[in-house]
Amino acid sequence: MNRLFSRWLPCVTLAAWSIVMLHYSDAPSGAFWKAIAKWTHLFSGRVDSFLIPAFRGYVLAAGVVLGIMALVFALFPADAECCTTAECSHPLSRFTFGKWLTFLILLVPVSVTAMFAPNAFGKNAMMNRGVLTDASALPQLAKTTTPSSAALNLPLPTKDGSPASSTPAPATAQANGAQKPSAENDYLERTPEGYIVAEVLDLLYAAQDPNLRKDFEGKTVQLIGQLMPDSGDNAKGNRFKAVRMFMTCCAADARPVATLVEATDAPKIPEMSWIKIVGTATFPIENGRRIAVLKATKVDKTDPPSETMLY
Amino acid sequence: MHWFTFSPNDFSVAFLSVLFEGVPFLLLGSLISGFVDVFVSSERLAKILPKNPAAAIALSGLLGVIFPMCECGSVVVIRRFIRKGLPLSCAVTYMLAAPIVSPIVALSTVTAFRGNRPWEMMSLRLGIGYLIAIAAGFIVYCFPARSILQPGLVKAEEAPKRRSGLGFAAAPVETDPQRDFSEIAGGASIPRKCILAIQSATADFLDVAFFFIVGTSIASLFNTAVNQQIILPFATQPFLAIVVLMVLAAIVALCSTTDAFVAASFATFPRTAKLAFLVFGPVFDLKLFWLYGLLFRRRFVILLPICLFIVILFICYQIFPVFH
Numbered sequence: 211m212n213r214l215f216s217r218w219l220p221c222v223t224l225a226a227w228s229i230v231m232l233h234y235s236d237a238p239s240g241a242f243w244k245a246i247a248k249w250t251h252l253f254s255g256r257v258d259s260f261l262i263p264a265f266r267g268y269v270l271a272a273g274v275v276l277g278i279m280a281l282v283f284a285l286f287p288a289d290a291e292c293c294t295t296a297e298c299s300h301p302l303s304r305f306t307f308g309k310w311l312t313f314l315i316l317l318v319p320v321s322v323t324a325m326f327a328p329n330a331f332g333k334n335a336m337m338n339r340g341v342l343t344d345a346s347a348l349p350q351l352a353k354t355t356t357p358s359s360a361a362l363n364l365p366l367p368t369k370d371g372s373p374a375s376s377t378p379a380p381a382t383a384q385a386n387g388a389q390k391p392s393a394e395n396d397y398l399e400r401t402p403e404g405y406i407v408a409e410v411l412d413l414l415y416a417a418q419d420p421n422l423r424k425d426f427e428g429k430t431v432q433l434i435g436q437l438m439p440d441s442g443d444n445a446k447g448n449r450f451k452a453v454r455m456f457m458t459c460c461a462a463d464a465r466p467v468a469t470l471v472e473a474t475d476a477p478k479i480p481e482m483s484w485i486k487i488v489g490t491a492t493f494p495i496e497n498g499r500r501i502a503v504l505k506a507t508k509v510d511k512t513d514p515p516s517e518t519m520l521y
Numbered sequence: 522m523h524w525f526t527f528s529p530n531d532f533s534v535a536f537l538s539v540l541f542e543g544v545p546f547l548l549l550g551s552l553i554s555g556f557v558d559v560f561v562s563s564e565r566l567a568k569i570l571p572k573n574p575a576a577a578i579a580l581s582g583l584l585g586v587i588f589p590m591c592e593c594g595s596v597v598v599i600r601r602f603i604r605k606g607l608p609l610s611c612a613v614t615y616m617l618a619a620p621i622v623s624p625i626v627a628l629s630t631v632t633a634f635r636g637n638r639p640w641e642m643m644s645l646r647l648g649i650g651y652l653i654a655i656a657a658g659f660i661v662y663c664f665p666a667r668s669i670l671q672p673g674l675v676k677a678e679e680a681p682k683r684r685s686g687l688g689f690a691a692a693p694v695e696t697d698p699q700r701d702f703s704e705i706a707g708g709a710s711i712p713r714k715c716i717l718a719i720q721s722a723t724a725d726f727l728d729v730a731f732f733f734i735v736g737t738s739i740a741s742l743f744n745t746a747v748n749q750q751i752i753l754p755f756a757t758q759p760f761l762a763i764v765v766l767m768v769l770a771a772i773v774a775l776c777s778t779t780d781a782f783v784a785a786s787f788a789t790f791p792r793t794a795k796l797a798f799l800v801f802g803p804v805f806d807l808k809l810f811w812l813y814g815l816l817f818r819r820r821f822v823i824l825l826p827i828c829l830f831i832v833i834l835f836i837c838y839q840i841f842p843v844f845h
Contacts, residue, residue, distance in 0.1 A: 227730075231541070261541055268546075276548070316731055319734055320540065326529075326530075327536075331530075332528055334528040334746075337748070338748045338749055340753075458783055458786070461537075462538045463775060
């Protein structure tokens with residue numbers, strides 16, 4: 211029984227954690243690793259939905275190190291002297307039942323969540339976190355642009371004097387380097403039809419920044435998000451939200467951000483479905499705030515983007 | 522909408538994201554711990570810090586600058602250092618200071634608050650974090666280690682030196698529990714030493730991982746199931762705003778290297794509340810509660826966060842008029 215606890219179960223635990231880490235991690239560059247990824251369940255790249263790029267490489271490294279640890283444990287046995295002499299600091303380890311429970315806690319939550327976790331939060335988490343339709347509550351804000359716009363954009367009273375209106379770079383620009391704020395709009399990515407490819411955050415930031423707004427206002431924009439009903443100022447019932455999760459570090463800190471979409475009729479698509487919207491970007495002032503509203507001409511169901519989270 | 526609605530899928534996403542974020546750092550801490558265990562003798566470790574206790578505590582609070590470590594990793598590292606005979610006061614000071622007083626945290630705080638007095642926020646965060654850590658170190662210095670530490674961790678002259686923890690990844694066969702692990706490895710070849718270090722690191726990792734899983738599970742449950750809109754009404758009342766963000770910091774259990782980005786997003790909350798979030802979160806949260814239990818006696822694990830909470834709340838509330 212001692213060998214089970216001192217050698218084989220630690221080995222299985224480490225191996226299981228290693229497999230989970232390697233399954234979720236991105237494949238290293240090179241044809242060999244791509245082939246490994248193709249023929250095994252490793253390197254699925256699903257970590258992209260959970261962490262920002264700066265942390266993703268660490269998951270791969272952790273998977274490799276855990277695998278090495280498992281191998282060392284399998285090849286070079288260690289004893290369980292302290293366990294048998296009841297010197298361990300953790301009370302669970304002093305009893306056989308406690309040891310089993312310990313390994314269950316180490317193995318079950320990680321294995322089960324790894325097997326069944328989707329790549330994105332559902333409606334429940336989004337609602338609990340509160341959907342933001344205003345970029346002033348988002349991080350990476352820069353200095354106030356104009357006092358007048360500051361007064362318009364403040365969603366809730368602030369006690370700290372933090373800038374209510376800001377000139378941030380579009381989120382997609384920070385993440386992908388695809389779009390950079392500029393007076394000229396030739397940097398914007400376009401579809402073959404000539405529509406500007408925008409993210410939810412771009413329009414939210416544009417609502418607050420006059421310079422950025424010029425790039426989008428009145429232009430035809432294509433945007434992808436998850437469909438959610440709008441429970442706000444929606445008397446006609448023709449408004450809904452295109453929602454994306456915005457993470458600063460990992461999915462645990464992600465906050466849902468949304469652009470309001472206005473269509474002639476509410477789309478007959480199930481809630482939380484991924485939708486592609488083509489429409490004209492507008493930035494009206496409602497209830498003293500400038501907001502982004504996409505006047506949709508076309509709303510279609512679509513596949514989730516390769517990265518479900520914005521960062 | 523109800524204040525509590527649980528979804529297994531949402532829980533899984535939050536749980537895995539914290540796991541992926543935290544495990545590499547836990548592993549790094551465990552590896553450092555394992556290699557320190559094998560390659561650094563107690564005598565050599567004792568020479569690192571000044572003999573004067575006050576100077577040693579003050580210096581321990583600054584070690585994070587050259588040896589940065591997030592809160593999960595620092596617990597593993599100091600457990601090893603305590604076993605090696607590092608004074609408990611210095612270890613506690615390092616444990617509390619390292620997740621805050623580090624160049625990574627300074628940089629992330631400045632970046633997150635850019636355009637919104639970033640240097641002020643960073644200086645106050647690091648300054649208050651340092652002062653609280655050394656204050657805790659001096660308080661711990663006044664008490665005997667055996668009244669604070671778990672029995673298996675009390676240093677050699679007070680109890681036999683044994684490997685503690687869950688024990689399923691115990692020391693190698695030839696280990697004499699009365700001797701320093703580095704002495705046992707002393708005559709071994711470098712490859713053998715590396716294997717011993719990995720075995721030691723694995724033991725530490727599995728010990729800590731258990732508590733990490735428990736803490737992460739609870740944090741993920743709160744993170745996804747509790748309606749966070751319920752805290753917004755408190756934003757306009759300074760005292761309550763500070764309390765609420767400190768409680769939130771303990772619940773969401775974010776990594777200190779990146780929590781500033783989350784704090785900056787609380788646009789409606791006062792700066793002092795954000796400061797309290799940034800100082801309290803790295804020294805206590807739900808996963809740390811379980812990790813601390815690996816090191817300290819239950820009484821200390823309960824008293825430490827209560828004292829830290831009161832002191833940080835008091836400081837942040839007092840500087841509120843200066844800030845605003």
